Amino acid sequence: MSNTIYIGYNFKVQPLQPAVEILIAELGYAGFESFVENEDGVTAYIQKEEWNQDILEDVQILNSKEFNIAYTFEDIEQTNWNAEWEKNFNPIVVDDTCAVRAPFHEKFNVQYDIIIEPKMSFGTGHHETTHMMIQHILKNDFKDKSVLDMGCGTGVLAILAELKGAKPIDAIDYDNWCYLNSLENVERNNCKHITVIEGDASVLKNKYDIIIANINRNILLQDMATYISCLNKNGMLFLSGFYDDDVALITSECEKHLLKFEEKLERNNWVSLKFLN
The missing domain is CATH 3.40.50.150 (Vaccinia Virus protein VP39)
Incomplete structure (x- = not known):
């Protein structure tokens, strides 16, 4: 995998929510496999061998009048996805009863403690x-x-x-x-x-x-x-x-x-x- 080339799409989104969540879901269906959210929107990655020039054709939110979404893209060498994901995933607690966290987060004192490593999954x-x-x-x-x-x-x-x-x-x-x-x-x-x-x-x-x-x-x-x-x-x-x-x-x-x-x-x-x- 060390020589794998990815294409990274940098999406600038206004307003951010719920547009970013919808965009990530639709990009996942289109074949993108990793996402990093930021203050301007989200960067999405797809392996170059899985890419084609019509990859965004079915991403319907890009044609929405509710949101303003612009993007650029470029070839990127292999990225340390785990490091990127660690920087951008925070644990959550639902109703003081169920925690959803990553393996590197400390355990929560709740009834249901779930460890998830989502990669690109929703x-x-x-x-x-x-x-x-x-x-x-x-x-x-x-x-x-x-x-x-x-x-x-x-x-x-x-x-x-x-x-x-x-x-x-x-x-x-x-x-x-x-x-x-x-x-x-x-x-x-x-x-x-x-x-x-x-x-x-x-x-x-x-x-x-x-x-x-x-x-x-x-x-x-x-x-x-x-x-x-x-x-x-x-x-x-x-x-x-x-x-x-x-x-x-x-x-x-x-x-x-x-x-x-x-x-x-x-x-x-x-x-x-x-x-x-």
């Missing part, structure tokens, strides 16, 4: 949607419940579900980097009941007491029928990855499948919903 707990999903898990009974973590990213939600007594747990992500990262984090947290699977909704075949899906509005709407077909009677469905403006659309789709709305959490205009089957 889901460190810093983003509003992951934070709210953690809150949902903390508030609800997961003891001996079968769980699906759909779009698992780093695996942090599946790991917390096991810490709360859930089993068995399937953690699924279509992105190979997220799949490998979840495997690492599951092992790092000594989890015994999580099966990590690479794929999308088409690989679903089991039934679950609880389904967690923190993805985005379009994927949720597209795959909702599949999720619900996998949800046991009296099961719980937790959804996030969308804005408050999308709640009516999401709720309508769930109610069409006879789910009952139970609870809404909101954080900086991002929303997480709970439904009962």
Whole structure:
């Protein structure tokens, strides 16, 4: 890897939030593998052999009228990603109960202490949607419940579900980097009941007491029928990855499948919903 060449894109973003979070998520889907946030925006890295001149074609936020995003890019020699990431990742504590930290952070005196090394994967707990999903898990009974973590990213939600007594747990992500990262984090947290699977909704075949899906509005709407077909009677469905403006659309789709709305959490205009089957 010592001779690997990367291309670094420097994005200047105004206003910063929530644009930077959305931009990172979309760049991840496009193939970028490492991100470093800064006071002006974010620098994103992709291996040169994975790059093509249309790499940003599907990054929709670049065409948004809500944000002003400019960028430059250049070839970069191999970077010490761990050192870059260490400088930019801070631990978090959710509701004084669950900590999400890196291996190099000191342990927190909380009930649930989770160690995550996210690399490029989405889901460190810093983003509003992951934070709210953690809150949902903390508030609800997961003891001996079968769980699906759909779009698992780093695996942090599946790991917390096991810490709360859930089993068995399937953690699924279509992105190979997220799949490998979840495997690492599951092992790092000594989890015994999580099966990590690479794929999308088409690989679903089991039934679950609880389904967690923190993805985005379009994927949720597209795959909702599949999720619900996998949800046991009296099961719980937790959804996030969308804005408050999308709640009516999401709720309508769930109610069409006879789910009952139970609870809404909101954080900086991002929303997480709970439904009962």
